[in-house]
Amino acid sequence: MKDPKRADFRGPLVDRRALLVAGLAPLAFPGPARAEPSPAPFPFGVACGDPTSDGFVIWTRLALDPLAADGLGGLSAPTTVRWEIAADEAFRHIVLTGEATALSDNAHAVKIEVQGLAAGRPWWYRFMALGHRSAVGRAATAPDAGAATESLKLVAASCSHWETGYFSAYRHMAASDADLTLLLGDYIYEYSYVGERAAGRPRRHDRAADVVDLAGYRNRYGLYKTDPDLQALHAARPCVVTWDDHEVENDYGGLLSQDVAEDPGFPARRQAAYQAFFEHMPIRRASLSDPWRLYRRLAWGDLARIHVLDGRQYRSPAACATATSRRGSVVGDDCLERLQPERSMLGLTQEDWLYQGLGGPSARWTIIAQDLLAASIRQKGRNGVVGHWTDGWDGYPATRDRLLSAIRNSPAQNPVLLGGDIHSFWTTDLKADFADPESATVATEFVTGSITADPPPYAPFAEMLPENPHVKYFESRAHGFMSIAMTPDRMLTDYRAISDRRDPRATVSTLRTFAVESGRAGAVAA
Known part of the structure; x- marks a missing residue:
């Protein structure tokens, strides 16, 4: 029987020849993240920007003391951050994942330029670090350049x-x-x-x-x-x-x-x-x-x-x-x-x-x-x-x-x-x-x-x-x-x-x- 949750997907979700820019190594279709949702270490939330027909930028910044006087959010050591892109809000169908290192040089901010996704549809993303999980953000890819678009x-x-x-x-x-x-x-x-x-x-x-x-x-x-x-x-x-x-x-x-x-x-x-x-x-x-x-x-x-x-x-x-x-x-x-x-x-x-x-x-x-x-x-x-x-x-x-x-x-x-x-x-x-x-x-x-x-x-x-x-x-x-x-x-x-x-x-x-x-x-x- 067809999975009804995938019934509205059109074509391949990911072009495996072009998964990601930024030098990260993605793993396709892993299981869901085992981390607890928490505002810490994600007190600034998440964001997405600059969509193209095959991707977008996702962002977060880690902090334990958000307004620490030195501007570093109470963190100093490099911190591994895992990110996930899913085809559904419940993250049952994770299509891309990878890891990045948050550094004090950029105040432990993380920006991932994602590419290789199907055009003209919504996506969902989240981050994991220090045993916790960020809020979920909704992203979207633009329609293909030149494609007939009504709105x-x-x-x-x-x-x-x-x-x-x-x-x-x-x-x-x-x-x-x-x-x-x-x-x-x-x-x-x-x-x-x-x-x-x-x-x-x-x-x-x-x-x-x-x-x-x-x-x-x-x-x-x-x-x-x-x-x-x-x-x-x-x-x-x-x-x-x-x-x-x-x-x-x-x-x-x-x-x-x-x-x-x-x-x-x-x-x-x-x-x-x-x-x-x-x-x-x-x-x-x-x-x-x-x-x-x-x-x-x-x-x-x-x-x-x-x-x-x-x-x-x-x-x-x-x-x-x-x-x-x-x-x-x-x-x-x-x-x-x-x-x-x-x-x-x-x-x-x-x-x-x-x-x-x-x-x-x-x-x-x-x-x-x-x-x-x-x-x-x-x-x-x-x-x-x-x-x-x-x-x-x-x-x-x-x-x-x-x-x-x-x-x-x-x-x-x-x-x-x-x-x-x-x-x-x-x-x-x-x-x-x-x-x-x-x-x-x-x-x-x-x-x-x-x-x-x-x-x-x-x-x-x-x-x-x-x-x-x-x-x-x-x-x-x-x-x-x-x-x-x-x-x-x-x-x-x-x-x-x-x-x-x-x-x-x-x-x-x-x-x-x-x-x-x-x-x-x-x-x-x-």
Whole structure:
């Protein structure tokens, strides 16, 4: 009799010619692990990321004292970790297993790049170490590149500040039926509120001082990853991650700090922050020659091609900075440095990579996942100046012009930019010429509000909307995430808002829904 639990399996589950990258020796179809489930030594949960048609990355990190002062989680000796991939949640059909060694050099984090699995289906994974077993995570392989694909569902988030609220939005994201999670930057915050700004905050960081060294960054990730809602989100499905500034320091760019006086020590701080980020994220190593390279591409059958950008590491210095500060500011049209064509927010190497990708294999939807609001926004600064924000795409308009020109001249279909950073929800038309409201709409943009981080004041932006006719929607009075459903003919984006960031049991509702029809750039209310 056919085993009913295997009735929905299609074809071989594993290609034995390509089981695993990372030099591990897998054993196929062993018996179930004999270990007891326990949060220790797995206090940070598990995660999966960067799915391809035959695999994904799985991650965990061992710790017995999660926030030990040295950032090593109370462990020092090398520790053997066993991992398993199963075709079912009960692990009756284990298809791959192997062992890795968790080392103090990477804070006892373990990342396995799994390959050789069947495409377009769910998988389950877990880890065993020190006599205990981790939580089970649900992974998935993407459909084969070019395969006819009818749907893709995404949830997207950014700006989760521990101190300003609970991560209930992550809980609602985890409970959704999405295929992928996009995390678009500011996964952690490097600073802590002190004094009057700390009063009344629902949670406190692990230290009052800003984190500046490797132990500090490791513990900041460790603190965030102890949150049960964040753990649930990572265990629910694969994620695709990029960063913004707070993974290192507010408004930094390239190798330069926001504060000119901090420049001499900033490269070492950035190095520590980047190491901690890569230790804690389920990200593939994109380049052996560039160990911190983050930009990459993923495909979801013939439906979507996702270009993931790095808007921080390679950017030119901030335009019209003062003698002491490069912090983002609103500058007027007299800031001519902002317009210099050689300035780049992405770096010319990443720009070339992106433009070549736009000219490569096409899918029905072209998704550019990045960390910022891309549209040109005329806004009023605190000093009354009306102009352009220097820390975002408006600080690098030549890069935006080159991108929109590349999109117009490429075969890329239905381009949509997704972003975060600004702690508010935005829907915009990306125009060939933002000075001319009648110019062609080249691409559509959706920007998610923050999970918890403090929003910008509503009134100053709302008052300026008449000067930004390409903005279809703006809302900064709510926190939450985006939920996106794609079919070959249509993309629907829901802005999902939680009832109260200070309530760990917050409910969720839909603020607004926008649709983009295939073949027609620009969003319309749905």
